[in-house]
Amino acid sequence: MTQAPNEDRSRHDPPDCEAIVRRLWDYVDGRLPIRDRHEVDAHLAACASCPPHFAFARRLREAIAASAPVVSDDDEARLRARLRRALASAGLGGRGA
Numbered sequence: 001m002t003q004a005p006n007e008d009r010s011r012h013d014p015p016d017c018e019a020i021v022r023r024l025w026d027y028v029d030g031r032l033p034i035r036d037r038h039e040v041d042a043h044l045a046a047c048a049s050c051p052p053h054f055a056f057a058r059r060l061r062e063a064i065a066a067s068a069p070v071v072s073d074d075d076e077a078r079l080r081a082r083l084r085r086a087l088a089s090a091g092l093g094g095r096g097a
Helices: 014-021 024-028 034-046 051-067 073-089
Strands: none
Touching: 014 034, 024 034, 024 051
């Protein structure tokens, strides 16, 4: 049965909601392909159940970002080099340090 555009937002099909919520973190992180992002946007505009999940995820993401220490490019490069050396010494790294 197809839902009319002006039908009640709360009558969305739960399996649809499950599929959309499974994309939650990729959506919030901006990692969804544009077509999938538009699909999630359309669902969120038509569904009464899903937007609170996405709003919570955004707030959580923002709180984590605000509390995370700032890491410089030098710190990241040093960490990557240490990881490569550790992997190489364990025989797991394909590239040298």
